[in-house]
Amino acid sequence: MTVTGCSSPKADDAKTQQKKEAENNTITLTQTQIRNAGIETGNPDQTNLSEVIKANGVVDVPPMNLASVSVPISGYVKSTTMLPGSPVRQGEVLANIYSMDYIQMQQDYLQAISRLKFLTQELDRQTVLNQEDVGARKKLQQAESEVSSVQAQTKALQIKLQLLGCNIDNLRKNNISSTINVVSPISGYVKLSTLSIGKNVMPTDVLFEIVGTAHKHLEVKVFEKDITKIRKGQKVLLINPVISSQPVWGEIILVGKTVEPETKSINLHVHILDEEMEARLTVGQFVNVKILCGTRTALTLPEDAVVRQGTDGQIFIEEKANTFKPVLVKLGETEKGNIEIISNEKLESVKIVRKGASIIEAMHSGEEN
Structure with a gap:
């Protein structure tokens, strides 16, 4: 005896529909599913985003530090x-x-002080004698010359010793130090x-x-192709989770005037606006930055509209009522909860899932499995 099975026309129609959807890489939901999942659709936004230049910087201090x-x-x-x-x-x-030369220099200074005292007394004596016409004027001039010479020698030795940190007052009391x-x-x-x-x-x-x-700051290098976009006073966003999970802002204070031939870049001096964050930075630490150069108009979607896949993203286009098709897009900048989407397709007037993309992705993946 042969037993044969049969299926209802409705079941066959459902399987056929699912097969067609799998082939077309689409997913159809009921109105109830859409309502329960909170899925919302609409056109993408034209948003003014900050035009940014990504660069690398290193924490440094000025020469006086x-x-x-x-x-x-x-x-x-x-x-x-x-x-x-x-x-x-x-x-x-x-x-x-410990320095023998230092000891000798102190000895020379004390001897110069002693000789200067003697020569000063001799000069005074020659001055008196010259006034009384007792001695020749030549001896007076010689005494004056010797005093000037030893004064210069004494002054030079004193300055050298002071540069070495010598306490001159103690030394004049014959307290010679060896270190x-x-x-x-x-x-x-x-x-x-x-x-x-x-x-x-x-x-x-x-x-x-x-x-x-x-006075820690950032030394940031910007490539030659971006030089024309850089201006003094532009804001800079520091990106380093080690520093802070919150945005840390800086400002361009100086813009280099020459291009380094090896790296084809110019140097920017960036002042860190938050003193508390500045204190947490370490000299020599590398930091990624974004330089805000102005604004531009871009096509964006809310973050909930994009399923991230590495550097790319997946969005869902409503092909017809309740039927959605996944489309891969490139992701640009993210700002205030909006993600820039970049695609070869014209998406400006296309209905796209703006909320609940991850839920549709989960359902879509479940059907494929």
């Missing part, structure tokens, strides 16, 4: 406790240098230390590099 520390005399490292990253204050001692205190010229932190105990140092050696923490 960068210091290379050296000593203008030779010697040996007696002590140091500073490591890269150590915070320092202006005037804080970074290291002690030089190397101090930080600015407040900040130690970027580089080249010292070790006993190391011989020369006047040309950089002992420390200090980076100040005030």
Whole structure:
């Protein structure tokens, strides 16, 4: 006996409809499904978006907040406790240098002071004698010359010693020191230390590099093709989740006047407007930025209208009543909940799902499976 099955015409029609929709890559929903899912359709918007230039920047400080520390005399490292990253204050001692030349310079100064005192007394004596016509005027002139010479020598030695941090008042009391205190010229932190105990140092050696923490800014490079769009005073958006989840804004203060031949770019000096965010930045840190150069009109949809697929997106066009077709589009800028859509198709007057695209995508994927 052979048993055969039969199906109703309505079931056959439904299967045929689903097959046609699968072939056409569309999905048809009932009015009830659309209402329950809260799906809304409409035309895309013509929106004025900020025209932006994407660029990279690095956190930096101005030249007055960068210091290379050296000593203008030779010697040996007696002590140091500073490591890269150590915070320092202006005037804080970074290291002690033992120097025979320093000792000799102090000795020379004291001897010059003593000789100057003697020569000054001799000049006074020759002045009196010259007034009484007792001695020759030549001796007076010689005494004046010697006083001027030793005064210059004494003054030069004093300035050199002061540059080395010598306390002249203590030295005049014959308190000769064997060590030089190397101090930080600015407040900040130690970027580089080249010292070790006993190391011989020369006047040309950089002992420390200090980076100040005030007046941090961004040095941003913009390619040659975008130079004409850049102006002083334009706002800059910093994009770095490490800094803040909230927008951090800056402003272009200086625009470079020359193009770097290697990178074909110009340099922008960007001031950070939020002082709290500025303090959280680290010198040398890389930051992505968007430079706002004006406005332009673009085709946009609400974010709920787009199903993101990497850098692209998928939208749903209403081909006919309650029937929707997925279309891939390129995504541009996002601003205030609106996403720029870029497509070869003319979408200005096309009805598109503006709300509930993800729900339709889930239903569509379910049918395909």
